Amino acid sequence: MDVPGLANDRVDMILVGAIIVREVLRVTGSKGLQVSSASIREGIALAFTRGENWQSGVLV
Numbered sequence: 001m002d003v004p005g006l007a008n009d010r011v012d013m014i015l016v017g018a019i020i021v022r023e024v025l026r027v028t029g030s031k032g033l034q035v036s037s038a039s040i041r042e043g044i045a046l047a048f049t050r051g052e053n054w055q056s057g058v059l060v
Contacts, residue, residue: 021033
């Protein structure tokens, strides 16, 4: 299968990833999710520069 912008060896993973996302949304009762191209470390650094408090990986 040829999916534009996706390497051929990753095509099969799209369905698996979609199922995982659907189930996470269902279990958490969320209506959607936000995808970021930044890493978790960048998010923590940004929160720190904004004066936000992080404890045990949870923003408080």
